[in-house]
Amino acid sequence: MKKVYLVLAFVLFGIGAQSQHVFNKGGLALNAGIGLLSADGFIPSINVSGELGIFPTGDVGLISVGGIIAYKYSTYSYSNIWLDDNYNYHQFVIGPRAIWHLHTFTSDKWDAYGGVGVGIKLGSDYDYNYESYDLERKAHISPYGEAFVGGRMMMKSGFGLFAEVGYGTLSAVKFGLTFMLK
Secondary structure (H helix, E strand, O other), rough: OOOHHHHHHHHHHHHHOOOOOOOOOOOOOEEEEEEEOOOOOOOOEEEEEEEEEEOOOOOEEEEEEEEEEEEEEEEEEEOOOEEEEEEEEEEEEEEEEEEEEOOOOOOOOOEEEEEEEEEEEEEEEEEEOOOEEEEEEEEEEEEEEEEEEEEEEEOOOOOOOEEEEEEEEOOOOEEEEEEEEO
């Protein structure tokens, strides 16, 4: 029972203590990375996201807003006796995001967060044309939504690594470099 009180006291002290966090109000961050794992398989995507800390939620955290841009290029080859075709697909995503940064622990090296986003997805696809007996490229625009959790580990002041896991953009796992600009 003493251990429970000790842990509870430590957590309450940590929440109430005035401390520095990786991401604070007015903070500006930029992430640049690659993404893996999607409905297309292991084909990587390139993504850039940014955010600005705007709304503190007390000792619990901070809400930031920003956006994401991501691109993926995929190819598919098909060959048999009669047919030898190569197809390519382009996918592009752009949209705003809202992120909640957890401030219940004190650290100037780690940042844990979760968020949601919406936007548009532009891409190309192929439809079979029964008159010409061939596939025809079709452009499409569709809405998308995303939900994710992630974290940052700062290596130096203003520079670190990030990773995100979620659903919605071009890949389920994103990781790369993070830059704290402000």
